[in-house]
Amino acid sequence: MKVVNAAGRLIETDISGETFKPFSGAKKHNYSSKITNLSDALKKCGLKDGMTLSFHHQLRNGDFVINKTLETVLNLGVKNIMIAQTAMFNVHNPIIDLIKEGIVTRIEGSINGVVGDYISRNPLPYPVVLRSHGGRWAAIKKDELHIDIAVIAASASDERGNSTGIIGKSAFGPISYSQVDAMHADYVIMVTDSIIDYPCKYQEIQERYVDYVAQIDRIGDSSNIMSGTTKITDDPMELKIARDCVDLMDAAEIIKDGMIFQSGAGGISLAAMKYLGERLEEKKVIASTATGGLTKLIVDIYKAGHVRNLYYSQVFDDYAVNFVQETLGIPADIGHYADPTSKGRTIDGLDTVVLGATEVDINFNVNVNTHSDGRMLHGIGGHQDTAAGASLCIITCPIFRKKNPIVREKVTTISTPGEVVDAIVTDKGIAINPKREDLIENLKGKIDIVQIEELKELAYDATGGPQELEFEDRLVGCTKWFDGTVLDIIKKVKGLE
Amino acid sequence: MKVVNAAGRLIETDISGETFKPFSGAKKHNYSSKITNLSDALKKCGLKDGMTLSFHHQLRNGDFVINKTLETVLNLGVKNIMIAQTAMFNVHNPIIDLIKEGIVTRIEGSINGVVGDYISRNPLPYPVVLRSHGGRWAAIKKDELHIDIAVIAASASDERGNSTGIIGKSAFGPISYSQVDAMHADYVIMVTDSIIDYPCKYQEIQERYVDYVAQIDRIGDSSNIMSGTTKITDDPMELKIARDCVDLMDAAEIIKDGMIFQSGAGGISLAAMKYLGERLEEKKVIASTATGGLTKLIVDIYKAGHVRNLYYSQVFDDYAVNFVQETLGIPADIGHYADPTSKGRTIDGLDTVVLGATEVDINFNVNVNTHSDGRMLHGIGGHQDTAAGASLCIITCPIFRKKNPIVREKVTTISTPGEVVDAIVTDKGIAINPKREDLIENLKGKIDIVQIEELKELAYDATGGPQELEFEDRLVGCTKWFDGTVLDIIKKVKGLE
Numbered sequence: 001m002k003v004v005n006a007a008g009r010l011i012e013t014d015i016s017g018e019t020f021k022p023f024s025g026a027k028k029h030n031y032s033s034k035i036t037n038l039s040d041a042l043k044k045c046g047l048k049d050g051m052t053l054s055f056h057h058q059l060r061n062g063d064f065v066i067n068k069t070l071e072t073v074l075n076l077g078v079k080n081i082m083i084a085q086t087a088m089f090n091v092h093n094p095i096i097d098l099i100k101e102g103i104v105t106r107i108e109g110s111i112n113g114v115v116g117d118y119i120s121r122n123p124l125p126y127p128v129v130l131r132s133h134g135g136r137w138a139a140i141k142k143d144e145l146h147i148d149i150a151v152i153a154a155s156a157s158d159e160r161g162n163s164t165g166i167i168g169k170s171a172f173g174p175i176s177y178s179q180v181d182a183m184h185a186d187y188v189i190m191v192t193d194s195i196i197d198y199p200c201k202y203q204e205i206q207e208r209y210v211d212y213v214a215q216i217d218r219i220g221d222s223s224n225i226m227s228g229t230t231k232i233t234d235d236p237m238e239l240k241i242a243r244d245c246v247d248l249m250d251a252a253e254i255i256k257d258g259m260i261f262q263s264g265a266g267g268i269s270l271a272a273m274k275y276l277g278e279r280l281e282e283k284k285v286i287a288s289t290a291t292g293g294l295t296k297l298i299v300d301i302y303k304a305g306h307v308r309n310l311y312y313s314q315v316f317d318d319y320a321v322n323f324v325q326e327t328l329g330i331p332a333d334i335g336h337y338a339d340p341t342s343k344g345r346t347i348d349g350l351d352t353v354v355l356g357a358t359e360v361d362i363n364f365n366v367n368v369n370t371h372s373d374g375r376m377l378h379g380i381g382g383h384q385d386t387a388a389g390a391s392l393c394i395i396t397c398p399i400f401r402k403k404n405p406i407v408r409e410k411v412t413t414i415s416t417p418g419e420v421v422d423a424i425v426t427d428k429g430i431a432i433n434p435k436r437e438d439l440i441e442n443l444k445g446k447i448d449i450v451q452i453e454e455l456k457e458l459a460y461d462a463t464g465g466p467q468e469l470e471f472e473d474r475l476v477g478c479t480k481w482f483d484g485t486v487l488d489i490i491k492k493v494k495g496l497e
Numbered sequence: 498m499k500v501v502n503a504a505g506r507l508i509e510t511d512i513s514g515e516t517f518k519p520f521s522g523a524k525k526h527n528y529s530s531k532i533t534n535l536s537d538a539l540k541k542c543g544l545k546d547g548m549t550l551s552f553h554h555q556l557r558n559g560d561f562v563i564n565k566t567l568e569t570v571l572n573l574g575v576k577n578i579m580i581a582q583t584a585m586f587n588v589h590n591p592i593i594d595l596i597k598e599g600i601v602t603r604i605e606g607s608i609n610g611v612v613g614d615y616i617s618r619n620p621l622p623y624p625v626v627l628r629s630h631g632g633r634w635a636a637i638k639k640d641e642l643h644i645d646i647a648v649i650a651a652s653a654s655d656e657r658g659n660s661t662g663i664i665g666k667s668a669f670g671p672i673s674y675s676q677v678d679a680m681h682a683d684y685v686i687m688v689t690d691s692i693i694d695y696p697c698k699y700q701e702i703q704e705r706y707v708d709y710v711a712q713i714d715r716i717g718d719s720s721n722i723m724s725g726t727t728k729i730t731d732d733p734m735e736l737k738i739a740r741d742c743v744d745l746m747d748a749a750e751i752i753k754d755g756m757i758f759q760s761g762a763g764g765i766s767l768a769a770m771k772y773l774g775e776r777l778e779e780k781k782v783i784a785s786t787a788t789g790g791l792t793k794l795i796v797d798i799y800k801a802g803h804v805r806n807l808y809y810s811q812v813f814d815d816y817a818v819n820f821v822q823e824t825l826g827i828p829a830d831i832g833h834y835a836d837p838t839s840k841g842r843t844i845d846g847l848d849t850v851v852l853g854a855t856e857v858d859i860n861f862n863v864n865v866n867t868h869s870d871g872r873m874l875h876g877i878g879g880h881q882d883t884a885a886g887a888s889l890c891i892i893t894c895p896i897f898r899k900k901n902p903i904v905r906e907k908v909t910t911i912s913t914p915g916e917v918v919d920a921i922v923t924d925k926g927i928a929i930n931p932k933r934e935d936l937i938e939n940l941k942g943k944i945d946i947v948q949i950e951e952l953k954e955l956a957y958d959a960t961g962g963p964q965e966l967e968f969e970d971r972l973v974g975c976t977k978w979f980d981g982t983v984l985d986i987i988k989k990v991k992g993l994e
Contacts, residue, residue, distance in 0.1 A: 005982070005983065005984070006914075007862065007911050007914045007984055007985065008860070009911060009984070009985045009986070011975070011983050011985065011986050012972070012986060013983075015623070015624055015972060015975070016622060016623045016624070018623075020975070020982075020983045021981065021982045021983065022982055022983055023914070023978050023982040023983055023984045023985075024982055025916065026885060026914045026916040026917050026978060027885070027916065027917070028885055028886075028888075028917055029837070029842075029844075029845055029885050029886050030845070030888075031841075031845035031846040034841070125513060126512070126513045126515075127512055127513070160841050160845075160846070161840075161841060188840070197785070197805075198785065198786070198846070199786060199806055199808055199827055199843075201827065203827070206833055206841075207833075207839075207840065207841030207842070208832060208833055208836060208839035208840055208841055208842065209839070209840060210840055210841060211840055288694070288695065289695070289696060308694075309696055311696055330696055330698065330700070335705060336703055336704075336705055339705060340526070342704075342705035342706070343658075343685070343704065343705055343706055343707055343708055344528075344531070344657050344658055344703075344704030344705055344707060345526075345704070345705065346696075347526075348526055348527070348528035348657075349528040349657070349695070363505075365504065388523060388524070388525055388526050389525075389526050391525075391527075414504050414506060417503075417504045417520070417523045419522065419523040419524065420523050420524070420525055475509070475512060478508070478512070478517070481520050481523060484518065485502070485517075485518045485519055485520040485521055486502065486508045486510075486517045486518065486519055486520055487502070487504055487506070487520045488504065488506045488508065488520075489506070489508050489509060
């Protein structure tokens with residue numbers, strides 16, 4: 001067909017068997033500032049009952065943004081909201097009241113502390129879905145988890161929405177969790193307490209994804225933004241476990257030039273990193289890359305020349321934040337770090353990672369989500385992702401804590417399946433997953449290995465065995481493997497009210 | 498339904514009315530190098546007849562990658578390929594033989610020079626589709642243009658595919674066109690002549706999108722990588738036009754603190770930027786941002802303190818490449834710069850842009866694609882995008898060249914519709930689009946304006962009017978507006994063989 005288009009040209013609409021649309025007119029693409037307040041931003045995004053709002057947790061226990069947003073939702077008379085935060089802390093205690101009032105009725109995201117305790121006693125109509133960092137990224141990408149409005153905290157933003165967490169009075173390190181929310185949510189609101197001149201110099205989130213920039217007084221309490229989990233343990237038993245981790249790495253022959261290791265937070269893991277740094281120095285080995293969370297400890301190893309690159313997704317202390325402000329280095333957002341649907345990830349080449357556990361079992365399954373009394377108090381974080389990515393995944397724990405056996409027949413909840421766990425280092429010995437025959441062979445004559453069942457027996461002897469829990473049918477939550485399948489369910493414990 | 502999953506847990510598959518999949522097993526995500534050769538990479542990507550291969554043009558007239566890839570396609574016995582390059586230069590002359598042999602049968606992408614001349618005389622079975630930078634980005638994002646295999650030149654890559662154009666012996670500035678190809682193509686091959694240690698420090702393309710890294714001897718001839726279009730004109734008539742552009746900006750009151758301007762390549766545009774730099778200095782005005790292509794000229798304006806930020810998508814000369822290697826600044830990929838489907842773009846706040854034309858008409862339509870003899874010799878580039886984005890879009894041209902009127906009744910091809918063109922600055926006066934009544938009012942008494950029809954008459958008087966072309970029905974190509982609609986068609990001229 002021939003038609004005259006809006007530019008006055010006679011054009012064909014069928015060319016070589018394909019259909020072409022005629023030009024219908026052009027207009028100037030004008031521009032206006034996106035700055036508004038949080039309430040107006042939510043209204044302009046069409047906030048209504050039943051929607052899903054997402055958040056990141058990089059302001060940690062200093063975060064004001066989740067509470068402030070949900071308070072605004074309450075004031076707007078909207079209810080029945082699902083929240084999809086990357087994690088939640090004790091500062092989010094006000095959510096308990098919002099749950100009671102029916103404002104928040106569903107949660108898909110990690111929960112640490114008081115809100116988890118409350119929900120363990122008072123399950124929501126839907127189970128809380130716990131995912132790993134990489135699993136959450138993939139779920140949003142695949143629309144298994146659909147976000148209506150992403151509410152993203154930034155320590156600085158320009159009026160167009162180019163935003164960062166690196167600079168500003170509430171700096172928390174590069175925004176690394178929310179790119180997937182920004183790309184896939186229907187609407188995106190950047191929330192900031194610092195509007196800076198265009199163009200924002202750092203742009204972990206770019207204007208192309210941003211609908212509104214909501215200015216609030218303060219996004220967080222800077223004294224609580226930096227995590228408390230970055231203190232190295234001074235417990236002699238834990239220090240021994242940390243040292244044994246490094247001996248295990250050494251015996252497994254992975255402490256060599258070019259090694260890539262994950263540096264997490266958590267007392268024993270940090271101590272292991274400290275000893276690894278010393279071992280690198282002793283052996284005159286230069287590692288290629290430290291991935292994961294950045295702490296002063298890791299920056300010091302870098303500055304001492306024992307690791308060539310810092311490839312970080314989070315920044316855990318003020319020292320590391322200042323370091324990043326001066327020397328950006330190579331930040332990796334969580335998708336680059338751990339998206340299981342991608343063609344290549346930071347964690348895929350990981351030689352080793354040292355991770356914690358609240359419980360482990362004789363099948364090498366690890367629980368990091370529930371306490372042995374059945375309360376859901378922690379998220380999965382990068383546990384699954386790094387365990388599956390690392391050649392040598394080391395889990396550390398004492399065999400018992402107080403009267404509770406940590407090494408046991410069955411974990412209360414499976415967070416990471418034993419299939420991807422290679423070693424468990426405890427105060428009473430190191431157990432290697434029998435499926436890792438190569439590793440067991442390689443370690444022979446170099447390091448003592450015990451059977452996991454022996455560790456369990458020792459733990460049971462010392463404690464009298466685990467507390468038996470009785471469950472109701474009501475679901476508190478479930479853990480998903482990073483491919484979206486259900487790894488385990490968390491039921492309400494009878495008597496926990 | 499209750500089932501026992503692969504972790505041995507009894508889980509529910511129907512929870513609160515939703516279906517959950519049971520865990521089916523975990524495995525270690527192991528990693529291996531992606532390095533291979535180009536032929537194997539293409540084979541592993543399942544190259545076959547009828548596929549679409551995409552390329553960027555940032556190696557310009559020094560590019561070896563398109564020719565090398567198509568030669569490999571030929572050697573593999575594959576034919577009927579569509580190529581979707583961002584632009585093509587005279588160095589791509591060998592494509593003419595591949596067209597003759599049926600290896601390349603369809604092109605959607607900008608064509609400069611000899612290949613365009615050939616196709617103008619020998620149309621392909623499908624018309625060449627010409628899109629703007631932003632239009633191409635949107636077409637790939639919307640799958641209007643589907644890429645089977647993206648072949649992306651990088652001046653350095655690590656073995657996982659984290660890649661850059663900033664460093665390496667064939668550095669050409671940040672890769673800025675290919676992110677959309679990487680994100681949406683079925684397969685992605687990085688082609689490089691410089692494999693560097695993991696992790697590559699700059700990563701315009703990240704491993705998450707990369708299937709293979711193909712190592713070749715040289716990706717380009719560095720003496721031809723940097724464009725020849727960055728020489729300022731020394732033609733007195735063109736210098737006058739450039740100066741008049743700056744007088745027009747001044748009269749339109751846009752030369753003020755915080756202004757944002759686009760710095761393109763091309764003789765007159767560059768001269769206008771030089772004069773704008775001087776005017777900023779004279780008026781003691783500090784511009785906010787220079788966007789677009791980076792040249793020594795713009796870096797000098799920045800170093801002199803007359804513009805606070807360089808927000809660049811391309812780097813045009815060695816001086817600017819070196820500058821970027823030392824001071825990364827704020828690169829903007831083409832999606833950030835110009836994707837019309839995004840929520841915010843660099844060009845949306847543009848105060849002014851100075852663009853060229855091969856022809857303009859009395860409706861302010863601009864042709865940059867065809868010569869007046871009907872030959873398709875140039876791409877659209879960012880012409881449409883910046884014209885629609887800028888508050889004051891200035892087109893520069895002489896009213897005639899040799900015996901050919903440039904200002905005319907109707908352009909041979911519409912590249913950018915008059916609707917988004919504000920002013921045409923010529924050697925014989927400045928015409929303002931009558932639709933811009935506000936601008937005309939604002940300029941009164943400050944600057945002389947002529948009617949576009951007067952300029953046309955002068956051009957016709959001096960040349961005897963335009964050469965009339967007779968067309969065949971066969972289509973050489975078409976121009977699309979950045980929303981995917983057909984702006985104009987390019988037919989084969991009778992007698993052009």
